[in-house]
Amino acid sequence: MDVPKFELTNQNNQTISDQDMLGKVYVVEFFFTNCPTICPIMNQNLKEVEKAISDSNFGVISITIDPKRDTPENLKIHADRLGIQNPNWHFLTGDRDYIYKLSTEFNIYVGEDESTAEGLNHSGKLALIDKNGKIxxxxxxxxxxxxxxxxxxYTDPEGKNGSLAGQYHPQIEWLKEDIKKLLEE
Structure with a gap:
């Protein structure tokens, strides 16, 4: 499946699009900087991935679901706080309706109504994109x-995700393995 077309503004006030990422293997996440729950874990896990990969053709696209607060300036502070060195790790912001529509095109859950607490709900799913712009x-x-x-x-304590109860899901390890494979293609 082709990656949905996107064009948003990064932490350096540069416009970044899906076309800019062609030739790179990258991961897409939806997050927000003030998230008190899963976003810090996701960001740390992606930092671990970045550290393990260290390839100039690897990148991360982190799209905020809270663009009112996550301005390019605030995203820059966030990137600096995380110690992001990879020039291909873009923290992106833009119009909230556009971002919501983009999340539905990616089929990654993001709450629709940003004026409610539910509007900042989102899944912890990551999309892996190859050099040709395919998910x-x-x-x-x-x-x-x-x-x-x-x-x-994570561990699935009750076996709800098609696994055995208590089974550990090493998703970040799988992601690292698959990124390395895609970089070799």
Missing amino acids: RSRYDERGFPILYYSGLN
Whole structure:
């Protein structure tokens, strides 16, 4: 599946689009800087991925779902606070309706109404994009397709996700493996 077309503003006030990322392997996440729950974990896990990959053809696209507060200036502060060195890690902002529509095109859940607390709900899913602008995935150990990676390594205590109760899901490790494979293509 082709990556949805996008064009947003990054933490350096530069316009970044899907076309700018062609030739790179990258991960897309939806997040916001003031998120008190999963976003800090997702950002730290993506930093771990970035550290393990260290390839100039690898990048991360972090799209805020709270553009009113996450201005380019605030995204720059966030990137600096995280110690991001990769010039291909773009923290993107823009029009909230556009971002919401983009999340639906990616099929990654983001709350619709930003004026409510629900509007800042979002999934911890990550999309992996290859050098040709295609969304890529893998199969889990039981042969089921994983269309998106979890931004969180997690244990499924009750076996609700098609796994055995208590099974550990090493999604970030899988993501690293798959990025390395795609960089070699």
